Each structure stands twice: as C-alpha cells, then as structure tokens.
Amino acid sequence: MAAPLPPGSTIGVLGGGQLGRMLSQAASRLGFNVVILDPEENSPAGRVSQGQVVAAYDDATALTVLGKVAQVVTFEFENVPASSIERLAEAGALVAPGPRALAVAQDRVEEKTFLNSVGATTVDFAPVDSLDDLLAGLEQLGTPALLKTRRDGYDGKGQVWIRSAEMAADAWSAIGEKPAILEARAAFIRELSVICARGRDGAVAVYPLGENIHSGGVLKTTLAPAKVDAATETRAREIATAILNGLDYVGVLGVELFDLGNGKLLVNEIAPRVHNTGHWTQDGCVCDQFEQHIRAIAGWPLGPTEAHARVEMTNLLGDEVEQWRTLAAEADVRLHLYGKAEARPGRKMAHVNRVRVL
Known part of the structure; x- marks a missing residue:
C-alpha cells in the first residue's frame, strides 16, 4: 500500500x-x-x-x-x-494481519517457539503427537500440566488438566488423540492482557493493561486500566512491541499474560485480531481497539491509547442478555448488543462497560 x-x-x-x-x-x-x-x-x-x-x-x-x-x-x-x-x-x-501472524497463531507449538525467540517468555512446554510423547512430557514438566490441541480450541475447549501420570491415557483420548502441546503450570497471581497495534509504517501503540477474570474457561470480566506497578507496565509494553515487530505485524493484537509478580510476566497466548479483553477501550479511550485496527490496516496514523476512564467490562453469556432492560437503565453502563438471534448457553451475546472516572 x-x-x-x-x-x-x-x-x-x-x-x-x-x-x-x-x-x-x-x-x-x-x-x-x-x-x-x-x-x-x-x-x-x-x-x-x-x-x-x-x-x-x-x-x-x-x-x-x-x-x-x-x-x-x-x-x-x-x-x-x-x-x-x-x-x-x-x-x-x-x-492484514499477514500470513506469518496467522501461521504462528494457528499452531500452539509454533506460537510458543516464536514467542520465546523474541524474548516474550512462556511456560515450559513439550510437543505431543502420541501417548508416548505425552508420558515423556509429563516426566519432563511434572504435574499438574495442561494438555491442549495444537490447533483450534477456544474458551477452554480442546484442553484438559493432567494431575498425575495415570490420567495421561484418558486425557489423550479426551482431546481426540490430536497433535497437541503440553504446558507446565504457571504459578501466577492473576491474568493480565495487553491490547496493542502496529501500523504499516512500523509505528506501535499499546493500551493500558487489563486484568481478566474467567469463569468456566470463558472470559467473564476485564478491569482496566489494571492496577499494576511501573515495572509490570514497562515489561508488558516491551513484550507487545517485540511480538509486533517480530511478526512484521499490521493491525491490533491481543496478548494474554500471566502475572507472576515483581514485574515478571509470561505470555499465555496471542490473538492476531481485536480481542474480547479490549472491549473496555470502546468506552475508556478516545480511539478504541476496533477503530485502531481499521486505522492500522488502512495505513492511517494510529490513534491515542491513553485511558480517560476506568472500565469494568462484563460479557453477557446466553440468556444473561435478557438483562438488557435493567442494564439500559443504569446511568454508568454502556450496553453493546451483538444482534445474535439465539441465546445458547455460554454463547457471547453482548457485553457491558461500567464506566468510572479515573
């Protein structure tokens, strides 16, 4: 372009x-x-x-x-x-983003290999292509460990915790005996995420960190900007920039992080797209993640990322969307409905941003 x-x-x-x-x-x-x-x-x-x-x-x-x-x-x-x-x-x-980012994000082994190569450290891991590989990985990494399919899988699907070697065969069967990755357990305090972007000219923009709370493997709430110290904020920006530049990325990227404390962060995974944990930017920033993505792929200057409000983003799953009447009446709530016809259990139907002055 x-x-x-x-x-x-x-x-x-x-x-x-x-x-x-x-x-x-x-x-x-x-x-x-x-x-x-x-x-x-x-x-x-x-x-x-x-x-x-x-x-x-x-x-x-x-x-x-x-x-x-x-x-x-x-x-x-x-x-x-x-x-x-x-x-x-x-x-x-x-x-945009280009094929390199897709190839990395579509395979969890490739993803973790790439992340470590650019200094964005992850948990220890082992590729798994057979039950023998799984047993060897458990011996190497110890238990508990998390077995995930290498491809596909989201919101907790395609993965199973293994708490002893005796569970290996059942776990391997549970994921359909598909190519997988075994991940060591991370002793983290909380999960954070950072939404970042890179333009066609190589400019990088990073939003404040968000703190994420999950329920049943699905994101329920993001609190942003997260309350973090300067060392943690700086390290997150370093990680985001290294990943964006390493992929020659164009667009918005979501990076999920494990906070180990004292400014030490491990990357859980990346998403080469706008991300659920960035929905808070719609009501907390002048330029939200969606506009930022469009700006980046269109070759426009990137927009500002500073927060002008503190936001609590909550996903509405399944029939929780029926709360729209009550939520629409709350003065500090911005309701974002997705227009989906069927409210199936666990399906993301909408989100709300509760806005507080910084």
Missing part, C-alpha cells in the same frame, strides 16, 4: 460475528465501505455492513470476489484457512 486508503474505499472482513460487527461499525465511522464474508446468512456483522458474501471461508469464487472489491481484507478470527489468504492475494487484495 503506497498511500493510506481514502474514505470510500472498501474493507473486506472474514467473519460475521460480534468482532466483525464492531469492526464494521468502526470502519463506517471513518467513511469506509465494508463487505463481510461469512457462511451464516444475515450475520450480525452483515446486517451493519454494505454487503455480505454468504459462502464458506474457503470458497474460491467468494474469495476471488471479495479480493476484487476490497482494497484490504482482515479477519475476526484466526482459524482462517491458509489457502484462503493465498486466494485473496491472487485476487489482488492486501491481507
């Missing part, structure tokens, strides 16, 4: 869920047109966009069409087939 995309350009988004919806809304505020590609007809993102291509993410014709109408294509989830990215490139579209 030789110059910033002007307003009126078209941005393509792979994925029609809530993240795609909020990306589309941010892009529209900046004057861009948005076209969604998603297999679900009338998707949440499609309903707030200029148009939607209803097709599978690996549909060759649909990708060719999207690549021709969009000047840049991004995605709301990281499990996009590599062949889809190649097809878009052949059609002449830029894709």
